[in-house]
Amino acid sequence: MSLKEELAHSLQALDLPVTEARQEQLLAYLALLGKWNKVYNLTAVRDPEAMLRLHLVDSLAALPPLLRHTQGQPTRLMDVGSGGGLPGIAFAIAAAESLEVCCVDTVEKKARFMAQVGAELGLHNLRAEHSRVEQLQLPPFPVITSRAFASLLDFVTLTRALLAPGGVWMALKGQHPADEIAALPPDVEVFHVEQLSVPGLDAQRCIVWMRLKP
Numbered sequence: 001m002s003l004k005e006e007l008a009h010s011l012q013a014l015d016l017p018v019t020e021a022r023q024e025q026l027l028a029y030l031a032l033l034g035k036w037n038k039v040y041n042l043t044a045v046r047d048p049e050a051m052l053r054l055h056l057v058d059s060l061a062a063l064p065p066l067l068r069h070t071q072g073q074p075t076r077l078m079d080v081g082s083g084g085g086l087p088g089i090a091f092a093i094a095a096a097e098s099l100e101v102c103c104v105d106t107v108e109k110k111a112r113f114m115a116q117v118g119a120e121l122g123l124h125n126l127r128a129e130h131s132r133v134e135q136l137q138l139p140p141f142p143v144i145t146s147r148a149f150a151s152l153l154d155f156v157t158l159t160r161a162l163l164a165p166g167g168v169w170m171a172l173k174g175q176h177p178a179d180e181i182a183a184l185p186p187d188v189e190v191f192h193v194e195q196l197s198v199p200g201l202d203a204q205r206c207i208v209w210m211r212l213k214p
């Protein structure tokens with residue numbers, strides 16, 4: 001199966017409608033990730049087919065739950081520790097109509113890569129910030145995501161100043177992280193641990209949804 005066919009099948013399995021043009025952009029993003037990975041060391045995964053499954057589809061699996069949460073309404077989202085742009089850039093492409101995405105990474109070459117992807121693919125809803133997230137000064141976000149970034153405790157501690165009133169944290173995790181949940185501060189509430197199934201991937205995945213207690 002070609003990468004294009006595999007992506008289309010995966011999107012269908014996720015019940016995530018993405019136009020043909022956006023699918024081309026997702027593949028173009030993957031190609032840029034592969035190209036610049038050699039120079040910038042953006043990810044340890046190098047094989048294009050594995051990158052599609054382990055990075056792109058793995059990230060996109062969290063998008064339908066996010067769109068259910070936002071009910072498709074226009075939303076500003078910050079993705080922390082995006083690295084090569086995951087899940088932020090995947091979200092920005094696949095849900096371009098409703099998401100404004102700010103990807104943050106403390107490593108300059110990674111932020112530069114993400115900005116370059118935005119420029120090359122014409123992603124007007126994507127912004128890349130080179131900063132430690134705890135030093136970032138921006139208007140707060142209704143949704144803050146992370147994938148393979150830090151413990152839940154560090155995630156919420158480093159970003160709580162950037163969470164809008166009523167906003168949510170969305171942590172993309174592997175196995176249900178019971179120990180990390182137990183270590184959260186008392187004013188942070190886990191309101192849902194949502195199991196995900198990733199097409200073509202036999203591994204446990206979940207989203208830990210959190211918010212500040214009222």
Ligand SMILES: C[S@@+](CC[C@H](N)C(=O)[O-])C[C@H]1O[C@@H](n2cnc3c(N)ncnc32)[C@H](O)[C@@H]1O
Pocket residue numbers: 043080081082083084085086087104105106107110131132133134146147148149158
């Ligand atoms: C393991 S990578 C994960 C990258 C990407 N989210 C993924 O799923 O492939 C973690 C990233 O977090 C970034 N990072 C670590 N501490 C940070 C901080 N305080 N602020 C912003 N980015 C940070 C690192 O530079 C690295 O790119």
